[in-house]
Amino acid sequence: MITMGCDIGSLFTKAVILNGDDLIASRIRKTTGNIADEMDGFLKALMLEAGIERSELRCLAGTGSGASLLKRADFIEDTINCISAASAFNIPEVQLAIDIGGQSITSVLLNEEGEVVNFMRNDKCAAGSGRFLEVMSDKLNVKIEDIDKVVSRAARPMEMSAQCGVFAESEVITHVNEGEDTADIIAGVCTSVANMVVAQGRRFAAADHYTITGGVARVNSIIKIIREKLNGTYHGFPHDPQLAAAFGAALLAQSELVRGWYGAERK
Amino acid sequence: MLFAGIDIGSLTAEAVVIEDGNIVASEIMSVLPNPVDSAKEVMKRTLEKSGIRLEQIKYTVSTGYGREKIQSQGMAQENISEISCHGLGAYTLNPEVRTIIDIGGQDAKVIKMDSSGKLENFVMNDKCAAGTGHFLEVMSRALEVSLDQLGLMSLGSKKPVEMSNRCTIYIETEVIHFLQRGVSKVDIAAGINKAMAERVLALARRVNPEKEVMLTGGVAKNAAVKSELQKMLNIRLVSPKIDPQIIGAFGAAVLAQGKGGIR
Numbered sequence: 001m002i003t004m005g006c007d008i009g010s011l012f013t014k015a016v017i018l019n020g021d022d023l024i025a026s027r028i029r030k031t032t033g034n035i036a037d038e039m040d041g042f043l044k045a046l047m048l049e050a051g052i053e054r055s056e057l058r059c060l061a062g063t064g065s066g067a068s069l070l071k072r073a074d075f076i077e078d079t080i081n082c083i084s085a086a087s088a089f090n091i092p093e094v095q096l097a098i099d100i101g102g103q104s105i106t107s108v109l110l111n112e113e114g115e116v117v118n119f120m121r122n123d124k125c126a127a128g129s130g131r132f133l134e135v136m137s138d139k140l141n142v143k144i145e146d147i148d149k150v151v152s153r154a155a156r157p158m159e160m161s162a163q164c165g166v167f168a169e170s171e172v173i174t175h176v177n178e179g180e181d182t183a184d185i186i187a188g189v190c191t192s193v194a195n196m197v198v199a200q201g202r203r204f205a206a207a208d209h210y211t212i213t214g215g216v217a218r219v220n221s222i223i224k225i226i227r228e229k230l231n232g233t234y235h236g237f238p239h240d241p242q243l244a245a246a247f248g249a250a251l252l253a254q255s256e257l258v259r260g261w262y263g264a265e266r267k
Numbered sequence: 268m269l270f271a272g273i274d275i276g277s278l279t280a281e282a283v284v285i286e287d288g289n290i291v292a293s294e295i296m297s298v299l300p301n302p303v304d305s306a307k308e309v310m311k312r313t314l315e316k317s318g319i320r321l322e323q324i325k326y327t328v329s330t331g332y333g334r335e336k337i338q339s340q341g342m343a344q345e346n347i348s349e350i351s352c353h354g355l356g357a358y359t360l361n362p363e364v365r366t367i368i369d370i371g372g373q374d375a376k377v378i379k380m381d382s383s384g385k386l387e388n389f390v391m392n393d394k395c396a397a398g399t400g401h402f403l404e405v406m407s408r409a410l411e412v413s414l415d416q417l418g419l420m421s422l423g424s425k426k427p428v429e430m431s432n433r434c435t436i437y438i439e440t441e442v443i444h445f446l447q448r449g450v451s452k453v454d455i456a457a458g459i460n461k462a463m464a465e466r467v468l469a470l471a472r473r474v475n476p477e478k479e480v481m482l483t484g485g486v487a488k489n490a491a492v493k494s495e496l497q498k499m500l501n502i503r504l505v506s507p508k509i510d511p512q513i514i515g516a517f518g519a520a521v522l523a524q525g526k527g528g529i530r
Contacts, residue, residue: 010440103437124432126434163394165434166401166405166436167373167394170401
């Protein structure tokens with residue numbers, strides 16, 4: 001059975017095609033102002049990459065803050081369920097999944113069956129979010145994908161005193177003007193992001209096995225600091241962690257098909 | 268008899284000299300790197316401008332950053348917290364004032380006083396940019412209008428946009444999306460000022476504001492924020508009769524006058 005999960009986030013749009021349990025294609029692009037009109041092209045390109053026809057696609061599940069823009073979706077699922085599905089499927093022992101998205105940090109507590117027991121989400125404040133990281137790295141002229149490389153040559157990581165993204169931005173500018181090394185500043189930014197994630201993760205201190213998903217989880221320097229500070233056993237998401245919610249949506253589409261809710265009338 | 272107050276802020280330093288409770292000299296300048304130097308310089312300028320000699324001043328109170336050091340270096344006889352000075356300054360200007368909402372460039376404070384002008388309670392936000400002057404600066408840049416315009420233009424709005432976020436960074440993105448969708452800047456500006464007033468309201472509510480409520484700080488100049496806040500609080504906001512920037516130094520001078528034996 002071929003299904004697709006599509007996650008329209010605040011900063012990036014992600015889509016995954018699954019054939020049964022296997023990921024056969026995935027794609028990530030920026031979420032623009034007219035993403036609704038550009039979705040068809042985006043999904044077509046993905047199907048082309050996977051080598052499948054539209055008729056072979058049995059179910060399309062949407063998720064993310066912009067999911068309602070996905071007009072062709074068979075159903076929309078909350079990101080919390082998608083993250084938990086993707087985490088539990090890929091890491092059976094996982095008890096806590098922390099997703100660092102563009103405009104939110106979400107922690108989901110799972111039981112042994114991989115069901116959601118509790119969750120917490122901060123989408124009120126940009127501190128620690130992907131947007132936060134983007135603003136700071138923009139100011140420092142470092143691409144997100146280059147952060148790890150730059151941080152590796154940090155001799156004396158700075159400590160950020162501001163938590164608020166706006167105040168932290170001013171702080172970064174001050175450090176730049178004082179001639180501080182970019183590597184030391186961005187290392188401080190990574191610590192700042194990690195601290196926000198750890199603060200939320202500690203609310204679920206009973207969970208031992210945890211994973212971290214979302215775009216920010218691609219930055220190893222941040223994962224490293226989180227692992228130092230957050231108790232428990234860390235499990236890396238086996239696919240690109242930015243794809244987790246889309247992966248979960250595609251998985252849920254599979255299970256809906258198994259239950260026979262969708263696709264029966266489709267060709 | 269003359270009394271003085273010196274207030275060193277994060278951006279500006281102020282000094283006020285009073286005689287019988289009336290301001291006879293005052294000065295505002297940008298701070299120097301060291302608060303003691305700022306105190307010396309702002310006092311020197313105040314005296315030069317008014318022709319008063321330092322020996323004529325009977326008692327001086329310092330407040331703000333480095334207030335202890337300013338006292339220990341002999342530039343003041345006493346130092347008092349800026350909250351108390353700000354409160355007393357506002358109370359002296361208008362004894363009906365029980366609540367002061369002070370919105371600065373980087374922080375916001377709400378001060379409650381009793382009927383004798385004594386500090387009762389205060390809350391402060393210096394952790395989050397939303398609800399401070401910095402928020403409006405970010406928004407005016409996003410909207411490409413001046414801070415003054417941001418306040419004025421929104422008064423003409425009939426349909427203010429609703430912001431769905433609280434965080435400055437997220438609202439900035441929202442503003443950009445509104446602009447891309449062709450929403451008028453007037454309606455966006457009105458939405459911005461409303462969001463600003465909502466954040467200030469959330470802070471003010473923590474101390475249960477009572478009449479009279481005085482609005483000070485640079486944001487007081489934004490008529491739209493002021494009128495939104497009035498509506499939300501359902502209390503008329505009064506403005507100080509003097510430059511709001513020197514209220515702290517004025518309060519310090521009033522305290523000096525009290526300590527100096529005359530009140």
